[in-house]
Amino acid sequence: MGLSSAVFGLGLFALITSTAEGDQPANAYRIGPETGYAKARCLDGSPGLYYFSPGSGSGTSKFQIFHEGGGFCNSDSSCFDRAKGRLGSSSSDPKTWDLEKQGNLKFSRSSSENPLMHDWNHIFLRYCDGGYFSGDREEPKVVEGSSIYFRGKQITEALFSDLGRKFNFGNATDVVISGCSAGAIRVYAHIDALAQLIQAEAKVVALPDSGFYMDLDIFTPLKRYVVTEMEGQGLLNPQCLRDHVGSEEKCLIGSVISLYLKTPTFAFQSRFDSDQQGCEMEESCKSSATCLQAYAANLTSFLQKTLSRSPHGYFLDSCVRHCSYEDLAPRDQSGIAPLHAFATWYGGGQSHFGQPAKYPCPECCGTESTITV
Ligand SMILES: *[C@@H]1O[C@H](CO)[C@@H](O)[C@H](O)[C@H]1NC(C)=O
Numbered sequence: 222m223g224l225s226s227a228v229f230g231l232g233l234f235a236l237i238t239s240t241a242e243g244d245q246p247a248n249a250y251r252i253g254p255e256t257g258y259a260k261a262r263c264l265d266g267s268p269g270l271y272y273f274s275p276g277s278g279s280g281t282s283k284f285q286i287f288h289e290g291g292g293f294c295n296s297d298s299s300c301f302d303r304a305k306g307r308l309g310s311s312s313s314d315p316k317t318w319d320l321e322k323q324g325n326l327k328f329s330r331s332s333s334e335n336p337l338m339h340d341w342n343h344i345f346l347r348y349c350d351g352g353y354f355s356g357d358r359e360e361p362k363v364v365e366g367s368s369i370y371f372r373g374k375q376i377t378e379a380l381f382s383d384l385g386r387k388f389n390f391g392n393a394t395d396v397v398i399s400g401c402s403a404g405a406i407r408v409y410a411h412i413d414a415l416a417q418l419i420q421a422e423a424k425v426v427a428l429p430d431s432g433f434y435m436d437l438d439i440f441t442p443l444k445r446y447v448v449t450e451m452e453g454q455g456l457l458n459p460q461c462l463r464d465h466v467g468s469e470e471k472c473l474i475g476s477v478i479s480l481y482l483k484t485p486t487f488a489f490q491s492r493f494d495s496d497q498q499g500c501e502m503e504e505s506c507k508s509s510a511t512c513l514q515a516y517a518a519n520l521t522s523f524l525q526k527t528l529s530r531s532p533h534g535y536f537l538d539s540c541v542r543h544c545s546y547e548d549l550a551p552r553d554q555s556g557i558a559p560l561h562a563f564a565t566w567y568g569g570g571q572s573h574f575g576q577p578a579k580y581p582c583p584e585c586c587g588t589e590s591t592i593t594v
């Protein structure tokens with residue numbers, strides 16, 4: 222979750238700044254002190270921000286809320302540094318952005334690529350709080366003379382309230398809470414609390430992509446700062462918190478929290494996630510097919526143990542990937558693409574999909590892939 226996610230964040234920035242002439246780019250909405258949300262702030266104090274692309278036809282009462290990813294910060298100095306860039310600030314965000322141009326098919330307006338959500342309202346929530354949209358610390362922290370805000374929970378609440386005011390979210394019939402990487406960690410960790418925040422009589426499900434991290438000493442304790450300094454427990458699962466007194470950060474880990482999930486959750490996850498190789502493995506493991514395979518077997522068993530239960534589902538692939546773009550196109554054994562599998566599950570059909578292939582499996586990413594480790 223360290224370096225590769227930071228790089229992923231920067232890559233996204235390049236995409237954002239280079240989009241200009243989309244047919245109907247999404248508009249940016251600021252959710253901060255100037256727009257009625259006194260406490261909703263990014264790390265640097267700038268307002269929270271989301272992009273909204275309106276749905277059409279029967280999609281106008283349906284909402285996909287996607288959470289941007291990009292690592293996290295876990296010390297005063299790393300949060301201070303992060304506040305200077307786009308993962309800690311909305312101050313350089315463009316007023317409009319063509320969400321489809323990211324290449325993430327969850328924003329596709331094509332019914333063949335995105336059968337369930339192609340005509341829904343699409344919301345992209347910018348990740349600028351540094352701690353999985355969790356923080357709820359009243360006073361800013363002063364680091365090197367600057368105030369740093371930990372207000373992810375406030376951004377969350379402002380988002381729901383603003384969607385209600387502007388886009389009739391209170392009458393929503395369907396809500397998919399999605400996200401990738403850190404955005405998917407947020408989805409696993411907070412989905413039950415988010416479902417309660419939604420006032421509408423809507424069907425609410427979770428679609429976390431690439432957020433099923435394992436509970437390992439090399440990684441989990443790094444998240445302690447989110448719980449203590451950011452005061453980021455408010456949206457975590459109460460039962461999980463009771464079961465992990467003193468190590469509440471475990472409730473931010475997919476393989477731990479998935480046991481507690483009540484809201485229907487469809488996990489989209491690689492068994493050989495490239496970011497997990499970066500933050501959950503020693504060098505010697507990354508370069509050993511046997512070790513990677515053991516990791517994948519462990520992940521598979523945890524995921525199946527927790528998400529095979531009804532009402533959950535999953536698409537568990539063997540494409541070396543992190544998040545999903547057009548060029549990473551894993552297919553189920555029977556040729557089904559992830560968003561088609563998701564639509565099938567959503568409609569009450571088959572709930573488990575996958576590619577139980579051995580490592581390495583270049584063909585698991587589809588024909589276009591050039592991914593190597
Ligand atoms: C639902 O929509 C109606 C008509 O637009 C509106 O009057 C009402 O306030 C909405 N309900 C909520 C809970 O937002």
Ligand SMILES: *[C@@H]1O[C@H](CO)[C@@H](O)[C@H](O)[C@H]1NC(C)=O
Nearest residue numbers: 435436437476515516519520
């Ligand atoms: C499997 O995962 C669990 C929990 O994430 C971890 O504690 C355990 O060490 C892992 N086992 C192996 C063999 O990797």
